[in-house]
Amino acid sequence: MDDGQQSSSGGARPSSSSNNNSNSSGSMTAELDPVLHSIGFEIGEVSPSQLTGRLPVTAKCCQPFQVLHGGVSAMVSEALASMGAHMASGYRRVAGVSLNINHFRSAAVGDVVLARAAPVHVGRSTQVWEVKLWKQDPSTQGKGPQISExxxxxxxxxxxxxxxxxxxxxxxxxxxxxxxxxxxL
Structure with a gap:
């Protein structure tokens, strides 16, 4: 799927201004990944072809210079890729063996980070997933500058x-x- 505004089923995604699902996305995240939930991450779309989510950047997930800790970006990446790989493998067990992350820009306290994970390769014995993180553009609620990949x-x-x-x-x-x-996303 490209970086447009269509869901994997081809339909439009609900607007981020809709608050109907914010509590349900929080409880979904708590059920799917308590560690992500503990830092305020909210899982959005969940499918074998894509996972999305958002993270309001708070002091809890920042390093001493009040920008998002690189380890938090890595944790989000591994968590989303692992969930996607688990689904794509028919709910068989998966194990991460390599994580490579490039950080391009920072996200400061008060920013919102958007995340999208998608498979690059789904094989019988290995999978490779790409995870991108962006700052949310406050004026459009869409993607702003990419912060990591x-x-x-x-x-x-x-x-x-x-x-x-x-x-x-x-x-x-x-x-x-x-x-x-x-x-x-």
Whole structure:
């Protein structure tokens, strides 16, 4: 999918000014990734072909110079790529083996960062995902300057241990619903 305003199903995405889903996206994020939720990240679209989300930049996710910590960008990248790879592999277990991230610009406290993860390669044993982060343009609520880009390589189709066979249930619930919230990526 290009960087336009269409969802993966071809329909228009809801406007970010719609508040109907902000609470549900927060609870969805809490269920899918408690660590992302703890820093205020909100997952938007959830599908095997794309995941999106947004992060209001607060002091909690900044380094001492009050800009977004590079490790937070890396954590967002790995989390979104891992969820996508898990779905794309039919909910088999995946494991990240490589993360490369380039930081282009900073995002300061008060900015909102938009994120989009999409597969570059989905193979039988490995997947490669590209994750881009942008500052949100306050005037349009759309993408502003890109702040980082990463490549995440994951082993996929690993066996799921019996004690973890329900680990993907929440992801299945939201992906099957074709869930799209307030993301404008």
């Amino acid at each position: 990463s490549r995440v390589t994951l082993l996929c189709n690993l066996p799921v241990p019996d004690n973890l066979k329900h680990a993907g249930d929440a992801l299945k619930k939201y992906a099957q619903a074709g869930r799209t919230t307030t993301s404008r």
